[in-house]
Amino acid sequence: MRRARALVAGLCTLAALASLAAAGCGRQGPAQDAEEPLTVSAAASLAEAFGRYGEGVEGGRPRYSFAGSDELAAQIRQGARPDVYAAANTKLPEALHREGLVERPVTFTTNALVLAVPADSAIDALSDLERPGADLVVGSPSVPVGSYTREVLWRLGPQRAELILAGVRSREPDVKGVVAKLVAGAADAGFVYRSDVVAAGGRLRALALPGRLRPQAAYAAAVVRGGERHALARRFVGGLRSGRGARILRAAGFGPPPR
Amino acid sequence: MSAVRPFRAIVTVALAFALCFLTLPVVAIFAGTPPGELVASLGDPAALDALSLSLQATLAALAVIVVVGAPAAYALATRSFRGRSAVITLVELPLVLPPAVAGIALLAALGPQGLLGGWLEDAGVRLVFETAGVIVALVFVAAPFFISQAQAAFSAVDRTWLDASRTLGATEARTFLSVMVPSALPGLLSGLALAWGRALGEFGATLIFAGSLSGVTQTAPLAIYELFATDLNAALALSAVLVAISAALLLSVKLVGGRVAPGLLAR
Numbered sequence: 001m002r003r004a005r006a007l008v009a010g011l012c013t014l015a016a017l018a019s020l021a022a023a024g025c026g027r028q029g030p031a032q033d034a035e036e037p038l039t040v041s042a043a044a045s046l047a048e049a050f051g052r053y054g055e056g057v058e059g060g061r062p063r064y065s066f067a068g069s070d071e072l073a074a075q076i077r078q079g080a081r082p083d084v085y086a087a088a089n090t091k092l093p094e095a096l097h098r099e100g101l102v103e104r105p106v107t108f109t110t111n112a113l114v115l116a117v118p119a120d121s122a123i124d125a126l127s128d129l130e131r132p133g134a135d136l137v138v139g140s141p142s143v144p145v146g147s148y149t150r151e152v153l154w155r156l157g158p159q160r161a162e163l164i165l166a167g168v169r170s171r172e173p174d175v176k177g178v179v180a181k182l183v184a185g186a187a188d189a190g191f192v193y194r195s196d197v198v199a200a201g202g203r204l205r206a207l208a209l210p211g212r213l214r215p216q217a218a219y220a221a222a223v224v225r226g227g228e229r230h231a232l233a234r235r236f237v238g239g240l241r242s243g244r245g246a247r248i249l250r251a252a253g254f255g256p257p258p259r
Numbered sequence: 260m261s262a263v264r265p266f267r268a269i270v271t272v273a274l275a276f277a278l279c280f281l282t283l284p285v286v287a288i289f290a291g292t293p294p295g296e297l298v299a300s301l302g303d304p305a306a307l308d309a310l311s312l313s314l315q316a317t318l319a320a321l322a323v324i325v326v327v328g329a330p331a332a333y334a335l336a337t338r339s340f341r342g343r344s345a346v347i348t349l350v351e352l353p354l355v356l357p358p359a360v361a362g363i364a365l366l367a368a369l370g371p372q373g374l375l376g377g378w379l380e381d382a383g384v385r386l387v388f389e390t391a392g393v394i395v396a397l398v399f400v401a402a403p404f405f406i407s408q409a410q411a412a413f414s415a416v417d418r419t420w421l422d423a424s425r426t427l428g429a430t431e432a433r434t435f436l437s438v439m440v441p442s443a444l445p446g447l448l449s450g451l452a453l454a455w456g457r458a459l460g461e462f463g464a465t466l467i468f469a470g471s472l473s474g475v476t477q478t479a480p481l482a483i484y485e486l487f488a489t490d491l492n493a494a495l496a497l498s499a500v501l502v503a504i505s506a507a508l509l510l511s512v513k514l515v516g517g518r519v520a521p522g523l524l525a526r
Contacts, residue, residue: 068488170470173466186371186372
């Protein structure tokens with residue numbers, strides 16, 4: 001019995017030592033930093049494009065964290081230190097810049113808000129949502145896609161906006177939540193980005209919004225202060241505006257950055 | 260004997276480490292913000308809606324869990340049949356499923372395009388985007404906690420009492436209600452508290468299966484996630500309330516469990 005306990009204690013000590021050693025390895029000098037991949041916190045809508053962009057960036061495929069831009073900003077405010085923060089608007093990176101948490105943001109692409117419906121849906125226009133019975137899913141007000149959606153609806157005027165908002169059945173924490181509800185056939189329509197419909201590969205259909213309603217969805221990225229790989233992070237951000245990153249973004253349904 | 264001393268040091272250090280690691284985050288919820296501010300941020304109507312929805316939905320789920328789970332656990336505890344252990348494993352499976360998997364599984368089974376989606380629609384039952392869907396998700400993830408505890412509690416009841424009750428002419432139903440349930444009560448209650456705690460904390464399955472809409476499907480954990488992005492203090496306040504409720508539940512498990520333990524040990 002005592003021998004068994006000693007064995008367990010020995011194994012535990014070994015495990016503890018091993019984890020200490022592993023933790024120690026993670027904190028070696030700058031020579032090793034160059035080989036560590038970047039950590040990138042990016043808006044959920046960038047998942048597919050950044051995945052492809054990451055295959056060829058310096059330093060190896062980055063470690064990505066995709067979520068609502070607002071959640072990622074809150075994490076940075078709470079002390080998270082990714083190397084790069086890329087949001088689906090310019091407001092959040094600018095706010096973090098004013099707070100001294102990130103370097104000057106770079107606006108690197110744009111996206112179009114669209115009304116997405118399942119490929120076989122009968123819904124053909126925004127006005128179809130004003131009739132009761134259509135289940136609509138939107139982003140929560142704090143996530144960029146949710147605030148763009150509200151902008152569009154308010155431009156329709158309060159009466160039409162309220163009719164459409166009455167059909168909202170769920171406010172998802174990020175745009176991929178909206179996409180998932182549509183793809184699963186749980187909802188009839190949702191406001192997402194054009195790039196999300198491209199990424200859904202034929203399962204969804206995008207109904208373009210009239211030009212006068214369309215919000216300016218510009219994406220900005222910034223190097224986070226306090227990281228140790230600023231040069232690498234700056235090249236990651238720089239590559240998004242032109243060259244390979246820009247080509248990948250265009251192919252994924254994103255637009256060129258505003259002039 | 261010389262091996263004993265370092266071992267004693269190791270277990271003490273391990274315990275101290277475990278204690279710090281497990282309590283620090285909970286302490287931090289309360290330490291970060293002054294209590295006045297915590298209470299003030301609870302004035303947010305969305306937070307209150309979420310709390311009240313959480314209480315209503317978890318209580319409804321508990322009712323379903325008890326009404327169906329108690330007899331089911333009784334059957335598992337008293338019947339021996341082919342494939343019994345397979346049934347027990349299947350019933351306990353949701354215990355180890357990641358909540359996101361549970362949500363997708365529920366959508367695939369009961370969603371509009373799920374296996375039973377057509378039948379449910381014909382019957383006029385809507386679950387996705389409805390409070391009923393939240394309750395279904397809570398039952399799915401929490402029921403196994405109650406059923407496995409209840410099964411253990413029923414199994415621990417002395418068989419001679421059952422036989423005595425049946426010999427005296429009581430029906431099995433009567434024996435279940437007047438002998439089994441009272442004798443197994445501490446175990447049943449602790450299973451109930453565990454299931455309640457799990458249901459209160461449910462996040463992923465609810466979000467994926469039922470969605471998130473204030474007052475309809477947005478339970479307290481979903482509201483905490485949303486508030487985190489906009490108002491950290493409000494998120495902390497709501498978290499503090501959940502911590503208090505969960506701690507009360509755990510404490511009640513301990514108190515009830517303290518009563519059941521000697522009986523179990525005596526067996």
